[in-house]
Amino acid sequence: MKIAVLGTGRVGHTLAGKLVSLGHEVTMGSRVTGNPVGMEWADQAGGLAHSGSFAEAAAASELIVNATPGTVSLAALAEAGADNVDGKILVDVSNPLDSSHGFPPTLTVCNTDSIAETIQRTYPNARVVKALNTMTAPVMVDPGRLPGPHDLFMAGNDSAAKATVSGLLQEFGWALEHIRDLGPLDAARGMEMWLPLWLRIFMQQPQGKMFNIGIVSE
Amino acid sequence: MKIAVLGTGRVGHTLAGKLVSLGHEVTMGSRVTGNPVGMEWADQAGGLAHSGSFAEAAAASELIVNATPGTVSLAALAEAGADNVDGKILVDVSNPLDSSHGFPPTLTVCNTDSIAETIQRTYPNARVVKALNTMTAPVMVDPGRLPGPHDLFMAGNDSAAKATVSGLLQEFGWALEHIRDLGPLDAARGMEMWLPLWLRIFMQQPQGKMFNIGIVSE
Numbered sequence: 001m002k003i004a005v006l007g008t009g010r011v012g013h014t015l016a017g018k019l020v021s022l023g024h025e026v027t028m029g030s031r032v033t034g035n036p037v038g039m040e041w042a043d044q045a046g047g048l049a050h051s052g053s054f055a056e057a058a059a060a061s062e063l064i065v066n067a068t069p070g071t072v073s074l075a076a077l078a079e080a081g082a083d084n085v086d087g088k089i090l091v092d093v094s095n096p097l098d099s100s101h102g103f104p105p106t107l108t109v110c111n112t113d114s115i116a117e118t119i120q121r122t123y124p125n126a127r128v129v130k131a132l133n134t135m136t137a138p139v140m141v142d143p144g145r146l147p148g149p150h151d152l153f154m155a156g157n158d159s160a161a162k163a164t165v166s167g168l169l170q171e172f173g174w175a176l177e178h179i180r181d182l183g184p185l186d187a188a189r190g191m192e193m194w195l196p197l198w199l200r201i202f203m204q205q206p207q208g209k210m211f212n213i214g215i216v217s218e
Numbered sequence: 219m220k221i222a223v224l225g226t227g228r229v230g231h232t233l234a235g236k237l238v239s240l241g242h243e244v245t246m247g248s249r250v251t252g253n254p255v256g257m258e259w260a261d262q263a264g265g266l267a268h269s270g271s272f273a274e275a276a277a278a279s280e281l282i283v284n285a286t287p288g289t290v291s292l293a294a295l296a297e298a299g300a301d302n303v304d305g306k307i308l309v310d311v312s313n314p315l316d317s318s319h320g321f322p323p324t325l326t327v328c329n330t331d332s333i334a335e336t337i338q339r340t341y342p343n344a345r346v347v348k349a350l351n352t353m354t355a356p357v358m359v360d361p362g363r364l365p366g367p368h369d370l371f372m373a374g375n376d377s378a379a380k381a382t383v384s385g386l387l388q389e390f391g392w393a394l395e396h397i398r399d400l401g402p403l404d405a406a407r408g409m410e411m412w413l414p415l416w417l418r419i420f421m422q423q424p425q426g427k428m429f430n431i432g433i434v435s436e
Contacts, residue, residue: 106329106330107329110328110329110411111324111325111328111329111414112324145436146434146435146436147434147436148366148432148434149434150434153415153418153419155418180419180422181422182418182419182421182422183418183421183422187418189414190413190414190415190416190417190418191415191418193328193411193412193414193415194411194412194415195408196329196407196408196411197371197408197409197411197412198408199408200371200373200400200401200405200408200409201371201398201400201433203400203401204398204399204400204401205435209435209436210435210436211433211434211435211436212433212434213431213432213433213434214366214431214432214434215419215429215430215431216364216365216366216367216368216429216430216431216432217364217423217427217428217429218363218364218365218427218428218429
């Protein structure tokens with residue numbers, strides 16, 4: 001697939017790199033054409049890797065991954081442009097973390113709304129799927145690095161879009177039984193509100209030890 | 219220990235019953251003396267089981283378990299009375315779930331505050347420990363019913379109080395390594411904000427199948 005990864009941070013790099021390694025054609029998008037971080041990534045990641053502005057990345061792609069911080073996601077998508085977003089699957093990996101008041105951060109939206117729903121309302125023709133926001137980047141693309149079964153959550157209003165995203169996640173190494181479809185996009189509220197607990201667990205983990213949660217069921 | 223369990227619902231019954239079975243002397247508290255639900259429980263649960271008003275239960279006990287719904291917890295504790303709460307360990311099991319707008323519920327407080335912190339501010343001399351609110355009642359008192367390791371979270375500002383609560387939890391069957399102390403009481407925000415995700419997972423579980431989460435770490 002032709003995929004745009006919006007965002008040049010750790011999440012963007014991790015997802016873009018994995019997608020290229022799987023044979024997808026990826027454009028890493030950032031605010032400006034010629035962003036040195038994006039260009040350097042594209043240079044090093046091989047022939048399937050490109051970089052460009054948010055608009056160039058989205059225009060070149062069938063599927064868009066929002067890997068920008070939740071606080072700037074709407075601005076990034078506005079620069080991508082509604083014409084380049086409409087009708088496309090938009091995988092929202094973002095979290096609405098506000099670190100302006102120190103650590104741990106609070107959320108800029110929660111409880112009765114979510115970043116994912118805000119994006120869906122702003123781009124009603126986008127096929128928004130919330131996924132991957134509940135864990136650290138290296139685990140997203142390499143679930144086997146953790147010992148024992150653990151889970152990934154997904155939410156969205158478009159079943160066909162979720163099936164496509166599930167296929168990509170299975171390419172990443174996720175077993176279908178651990179891709180937990182939580183239903184419509186408003187389930188993204190819970191997925192984003194998980195972050196405050198994630199952060200507290202993270203603070204108690206031995207340094208550098210990555211983790212995720214697994215559902216243990218009768 | 220002499221323990222008050224405030225609340226006569228499913229959580230209150232489950233915790234009170236387990237505590238009595240472990241040899242603790244338990245008073246189930248409710249809004250009125252002579253509440254038939256509390257009296258019936260005390261009748262059936264044996265000589266260590268009593269019932270009374272919130273104030274009677276709290277006055278008779280060294281440790282108080284708040285098993286009332288989060289939306290009425292402050293009212294219940296007001297009826298218990300500051301004199302009966304001050305200086306005591308107060309295990310807050312509540313969740314601030316507002317079901318008045320349908321299912322799934324939203325939270326009445328979150329993000330920059332929590333029910334647990336509200337209780338602590340209202341009763342600054344209580345030794346508030348948030349625990350057990352992240353799972354369904356039968357799992358709280360019988361962790362072994364789920365196959366495989368899973369985790370329980372705890373938060374509070376008083377280390378000695380947390381150690382006492384940890385001891386009770388170990389009596390319930392929790393292994394020390396799965397009692398995750400997340401630090402000061404403001405970590406209760408994350409523990410309470412977990413509920414929206416818990417509810418979505420619950421909605422996707424096969425009916426009647428209880429679950430919890432386990433931390434899977436490198």
